[in-house]
Amino acid sequence: MAEFVTVLVDGIFYSAWLFVAAVGLTLIYGVMKIVNLTHGSFYALGAYAGASFTGAWIAHGYPPMLSYAVLLAAAIIITLVFAPLIERGILRFMYAKEEVVILLITYSLFLILEDVIKLIWGVDPYFVSEPYGLLGSFDVGEMTYPTYNLILVGIAIVSGSGLTLLLQGTRIGKLLRTVIHDPEVSRAMGINVDRFYLVTFTFGSMLAAIGGAFTAPTVSVVPGLGVEIIVLSFAVVVIGGLGSLPGAALGAVIVGLVRSATIHYVPALELFVIYFVMAMVLAFRPRGLFSLAEPRKI
Amino acid sequence: MAVVLDARDLNKRFGAVTAANGVSAAIEQDSVVGLIGTNGAGKTTFINMITGYIKPDTGSIHFRGRDITALAPREITRVGICRSFQIPQLYASLSVFENMMVSLGVVLRNAGLGGFFSRGRPNVPGYDAPAEEVAERILERFGLGDYRDKNAQVLPGGVRKLLDIALTMAAKPSILLLDEPTSGVSAEEKFGMMEMVMAAVKAEGATVLFVEHDMEVVSRFAERVLAFYDGRIIADAAPEIALTDPEVKRYVVGGELHRMDEQKGAANA
Amino acid sequence: MSNITPRDRTLPMLGAVLLAVIVLGPLLPKWALFLLTIAIAKGMVSLGLMLQLRAGLVSFGQALYYCIGGYTAGSLGRFFDISDMLLQMICGASAAAFVALILGFLLARYRGIFYGLLSMALSMILYGLLAKSESLGSTDGINILPSTIFGIRPVQEWVRYVVLVTGCSVAALAAALVQRYLKTPLGQLSPAIKDNEIRVEYMGASARKAIHVKYVIAAALSGIGGALAATAVGHIDPDMAYWTTSGEFIFITILAGTRSVAAPFLGAILFETIRTVAFDISPNTWQMTLGISLLLVIVFLPEGLWSLFSRRKAA
CATH class of the missing domain: 1.20.5 (Single alpha-helices involved in coiled-coils or other helix-helix interfaces)
Structure with a gap:
């Protein structure tokens, strides 16, 4: 029983982290039909910005309790620098191309950003563990967990419910759903589709950066951080159904719990199991668990 | 005359819509049959059921006595029933000639010819010539010779329709279903186009079913008319009667x- | 397609290149021999990707078969004491083709990004398994026995040359066979599948079966490439199956284009050269150089660098 609780708690933490890291990917795909590999780059950018800003903040002797706000601000600022540049500067000229070609374009942007990160922050690792230790810990059963882990759970809940409310309950959400349904008609109706794309791309990327920033205090921030998160995010959103918000949540929970259980019971299968679940879902529900039927062709 | 295609009591529902309601028709060898009816009357559903794109809920389709109801589209094509499309289905990145060659390649392959280990240029089954010559011949017959090296993507509408039909001739079909062969073609060109298509098709000896909205075209070319309304055939007779x-x-x-x-x-x- | 290459010079060209490698090889420095061998190995994988790309499919998991080829070669040495290069390549190709034959039943149903994502997932499954399997060295991988051919171990001075010539000969043969395949009706179906699958079905052909065949051929080619890379490097590790390795192969294929069976090899040589040179000049910006090159090719030469050489009239 105690072990089960451990698996569950670990699984929840891991799911929350996955959701924050991956939800932007599904948002961007859902609205813009772009399979966006730069998502991993924004995660890494967020981590680097978070680590370096917070490191500087603490080194200057400013109040450490505000370092959480600095992490958030770092993620937002770094995204506002890069995301509009990429969307307005390059991606918007590519929307007419096939999905697969756009995927390749984001792949080349991912390669470029990998080195941009190295040029800005160098190749030495960054550590900022202060925010991690600051909040103390709490107990569940016999296990002790850092309270910091709850922050990501909070971010996951806020971003997930916030996005749902935005899409379902507001005028902007209604317009956005129109854009998703038919960008051409929306344009003809006078909706500023370009602005929706810019905002969606920026906001989706920002979520990845926030995920990276709040992960930074728990790891050493090194080059290549974004590489692994890309495949993990794909696993999460593909399991749920590309473009589906509840799908991403479900995918995160499935991957989170499955991984946590595997680590506890069969550690050797830790990596295998995530991609196995992804392949199985694709095999039986090619468009994911939350998916729409394909339209008739002739 | 012998019945080649026999559709018996076909029924098909899409949710609340009845697309076919007890449709039966026996098509005789070498006949030319016009299918008429307003949009949504069930003509395309009828064609889609015969060619295997959708399966009827109940009922059967026989081709020369063989039950083909459950076959996949490509298997139905292989027994000799081919179709053209309301919206031409072409290989957009290939030239007109290459479009023809791909189609003939499939015919060769299905006959077990022209594979990895075969040598030389085998004759296309049903034609006594290799693929290149057959392609030229079919293109000439459909008046597409001038467009031979044009990309399919850049062809004018009427030419696209002609190529769409010409492609079906590669397999030398015994039954040809033409889904609105003259839609999108101007009224003046319709007759000329149908003359050409019918001459080309008849030269290869196929039974033809065509969907048409223009009653003048129907009465001119059809020997028999099937009139569809609300998923049923409400008339089946010679055009002047129907x-x-x-x-x-x-x-x-x-x-x-x-x-x-x-x-x-x-x-x- | 018969009139894409009006007079086909591919076979004489392959022969000439092979001859040039045999004659000029001894004059090249060792690093160049190694670079060429790795390029040939990656070119084989890219040739397989090209077959899929011609049908409009991009696999983000071709590294799966590269890795299977490499680990087959490694296992032959580790468990059976076999170090013959040709045998390693044959076994690598067979193992890869066998796995592809089975997975192909699944994958041939997928198109577009779902084909890419599923193939990536399958490749990552193998990565996950190898990274944790101790008998195969976990994440560190294992070493490969020194290369031999027909039971003979070449003297140290000539090993790189022998490996290169062997790899080149196999690659030339494979390219010639692929060329022949592309001229069969099934091979010519690729652009048709890409353009309009509905029409393909109504023509009486099975797009799924055609894709399955291409997938198996591509896997066999990748298996050969993996075995060749393994014997050339002398070491294998699970990164051979990681998604970034697949990314490299896609890079090469897009760079090269799909117009000739020789293009993937040229693309691979170019890729390895850009990478080596860029890495030498500035170790922290070589990926950026690659990324910019890829972006430029996609935007300005959507049919790849080979389109600069081929003279097909614009339609």
């Missing part, structure tokens, strides 16, 4: 006249 049938006049011809008026109105506006 087109004067009061029910057909009310549900089909009237609708078509109304439709043509609308189109003219739209064109004038």
